[in-house]
Amino acid sequence: MSGAFFVPHDLAAPVRGAPTGPLAGLSAVVKDMYDIAGSCTGGGNPDWLASQKPAQRHAAAVARILAAGATITGKTICDEFFYSVAGVNAHYGTPANLRAPGRIPGGSSSGSAAACGANACDFALGSDTGGSVRIPASLNGLYGMRPTHGRVDLAGAMAMAPSFDAAGWFANAPGVFARVGAVLLESAAVAAPLTRLLVATDAFAQADAEVAALGRAFLKRAAASLPGPIDVIVASAGFDHWREAFRIAQAKEVWETFGGFITRVKPKLGSGIKERMEFAATVTAEQAAAARKICADARTHLRDLVPPGTIMALPTSPSIAPPIHLGQDEMESFRIRVVRLTCMASISGLPQINLPAGTVTGCPAGLSLIGWAGADEVLLDLAASLARHCGIARP
DSSP states (O other): OEEOOBOTTOOSSOBOOOSSSTTTTOEEEEETTBOOTTSOOOTTOHHHHHTOOOOSSOOHHHHHHHHTTOEEEEEEOOOGGGOOSSOOBTTTBEEOOTTSTTBOOOSSSHHHHHHHHTTSSSEEEEEESSSTTHHHHHHHTOEEEEOSTTSSOOTTBOOSOTTTOEEEEEESSHHHHHHHHHHHOOSOOOOOOOOEEEEEHHHHTTSOHHHHHHHHHHHHHTGGGSOOEEEEOSOTTOSHHHHHHHHHHHHHHHHHHHHHHHHHHOOOOOTTHHHHHHHHTTOOHHHHHHHHHHHHHHHHHHHHHSOTTEEEEEESSSSSOOBTTOOHHHHHHHHHHHHHHHHHHHHHOOOEEEEEEEEETTEEEEEEEEOOTTOHHHHHHHHHHHHHHTOOOOO
16 A cells, blocks of 8 residues: 555644744645644554644644744654654555655655655655665655754654654755754754765665766766765774664664553554564663664764764665565565665764765665764755755756
8 A cells, every 4th residue: 555645643734834934935744753733643553643642732843843934734654653764654554655656765754755755845854763864865856864963852752762863854955955954953053164075985885886876976976066085984894783783772762662552552563663673672781781882882983984074975775765565574674774874874973964866767866975963054055055066866
């Protein structure tokens, strides 16, 4: 089942923002993890939805975009408890990726990305713990942002794994994308002139050849707007050490967030989510502590690698969107390949932006730039500059 972008318990009517402001006249959709006053927040699971009362106030991010003039037109489908990068919801269906028909939209912010890709809104709110904005942005041909950890207020949004949770947003146009960032981002911006561009050659090696070639071709087109590229090996021992540590540390926090509810209510969980929750229930404190130590060391390494003035380029996703009807084992293989790339920003808390670099066999693929902590505005400005001066291919 695929198609709809919006949850069955969608808003009864649009929520209109202030008459003036930097987002006035723009429409937005919101992932069903952010509270909207008067409606229940479902988190992708009907049993969770049934246990909730209508929110008394808007989530902080929702309140900000409304105060800036945006109108919210709907609440979007997401993966159950945000625990997937596929965008396939067993209860509500798979939002249609109109830019890659017959293929997944990517998750967990699937409905938000798919709606934006279908031009059903001007911008969309999502969230990103292990890639849930970056991957659907790549697979739907959108600008997508995972900001520096903590720079967007998540009050009134459902938690998943708070050490890694970040808000995020999508847009088709770089100008709108930057305007939304100016509204959502709080203090702690760190300005610096761009002096170094690192090209993560081991990350490029993780991607399909055509996707890697597209990213390198984009960097060549953008050469006049960027510092000279410097090839680097980011993970000398490979990415799986970091990926596995992230998986374990995330799972421990996921179970701390949802384990009580799952144990008590025994909700029906879709394939893939069920197995990940079963694993999360088994993670011990000792295993989590060891994983967090690896993550802390990786965080230090990555932040040292990308100090102020430095950005790093890598493919956002290792491939174009897989077919919707891919088997569970193949989808798990896709997930492993994805998290090898996405775990870097998740662990380090650094900002990462997806640029819609072009298409491979007619399907969108993205190139990412990771910046230093607080470089969010620099990345947003750079996206607009690259769109003006070197052109970004539209799906």
